[in-house]
Amino acid sequence: EAQVTQNPRYLITVTGKKLTVTCSQNMNHEYMSWYRQDPGLGLRQIYYSMNVEVTDKGDVPEGYKVSRKEKRNFPLILESPSPNQTSLYFCASSFLTGYTEAFFGQGTRLTVV
């Protein structure tokens, strides 16, 4: 089954404690990205990757890091989480042609206290 898998689904952490949210896709997609969803602001892109070892900032990259060492994985790293990073996070993937469907993970609800 074609899918994007995120882990964990729920996470409560304390300010400053480094964490990683994993994302994996099984569709051989070149393009992967991370979004955060906040009430009243909608979904905004954090980082994206067009292929292995190729990553770039989206609209709200501050406080986040990513890596793309393998085509299927695209982890999101919060080196020093702060309360304003409390949000619902989504990983997405698609082919790079731009004319195909984007698939989303089930989301990770992060709370930073």
Add this chain to the structure above:
Amino acid sequence: KQEVTQIPAALSVPEGENLVLNCSFTDSAIYNLQWFRQDPGKGLTSLLLIQSSQREQTSGRLNASLDKSSGRSTLYIAASQPGDSATYLCAVQTQGGSEKLVFGKGTKLTVNP
């Protein structure tokens, strides 16, 4: 900068009614437009993808249209059911640069039995 607007923000209808959700975007340089469904606290489920060269797509009781020149799309839901209650998101994939999806803030649909 691409902006996506969805109207109305919320809609409540009785079961069985046909309804239309609206989406507008400011920049016609898009690859595609996607409609998603999101249940509370859950992930995004892709409903329909319309390529920039297409005018409409249909899936079951759903029909989406695209008028790229005027920057508009509609999602038509026939014979609505309580199970259709969810937030519906419209997103356009932009050409050039990050190839990102730009989302509207959604229409929250409630179908009353």
